[in-house]
Amino acid sequence: MPHTISFIARAAHVFNFNTESYYPMRRHLARLLPALLVFACFFSTEVRADTISVTYGSLSATRSNTMFSFAGQSLAVSGRGDEGGVLATFCSPCKAGDTVSLNGNFYGGSTLGSGPATVNGTHYDRLYYESGELRFVGSIIVPPTDSSLINITAPFSFSGYLSGWLNPNDPGTAVFSSTLTGQGIATLQLSTFFDQSLGTRLYSFQNITYDFQPNAPVPEPATLVLLGTGLAGIAARRWRAKLKVISS
Numbered sequence: 503m504p505h506t507i508s509f510i511a512r513a514a515h516v517f518n519f520n521t522e523s524y525y526p527m528r529r530h531l532a533r534l535l536p537a538l539l540v541f542a543c544f545f546s547t548e549v550r551a552d553t554i555s556v557t558y559g560s561l562s563a564t565r566s567n568t569m570f571s572f573a574g575q576s577l578a579v580s581g582r583g584d585e586g587g588v589l590a591t592f593c594s595p596c597k598a599g600d601t602v603s604l605n606g607n608f609y610g611g612s613t614l615g616s617g618p619a620t621v622n623g624t625h626y627d628r629l630y631y632e633s634g635e636l637r638f639v640g641s642i643i644v645p646p647t648d649s650s651l652i653n654i655t656a657p658f659s660f661s662g663y664l665s666g667w668l669n670p671n672d673p674g675t676a677v678f679s680s681t682l683t684g685q686g687i688a689t690l691q692l693s694t695f696f697d698q699s700l701g702t703r704l705y706s707f708q709n710i711t712y713d714f715q716p717n718a719p720v721p722e723p724a725t726l727v728l729l730g731t732g733l734a735g736i737a738a739r740r741w742r743a744k745l746k747v748i749s750s
Contacts, residue, residue, distance in 0.1 A: 583615030
């Protein structure tokens, strides 16, 4: 916001002439300055340029509500709200062999709601997630079963952004505003029943949980050395074989 106010001040200085022909323009600018200041205050946020990788925690969704608690690096957030946009809810009913999308979109406001958060080591009892979008992408194939309730797991990828305010009615600066990324394992729970009229078992969405997991571990230096030694040995054997062919 200081940059915005500085711009407004410079604009006011440009039109601060004593020449009478500029007086009407100065008068119009004076009327606009309050609106510009309100605009600057309302849209200013503490934007964090870095992308935070979410490494642990989860988000769970049913047909009626959303709950989440996840963290990564210097940010930890929790909250609950209304239902999100989970495509797996369209599995109502679906059949064995069907491909079910695990995609889910959860937006700021009523869906993400509010909850406690820790930002750069500072704890807040409640922040309001008025702005944000959490996007999950994945899919599964419904397996055949005789059970009345099954859990199916599959990997997912995650991206989005999230902002948190102390007061949802205050247009001031957000406590945080971060870009998010991550991955993990989704667990889709389906209930099943055998439909006598159709002669087949049908499945119906119950809930889904996205469990965040960190990225695959980087091989240890010793492992890399062994791998390099092995490749060097293979190359040496091929080189000696070529020499034998040439000499013969």
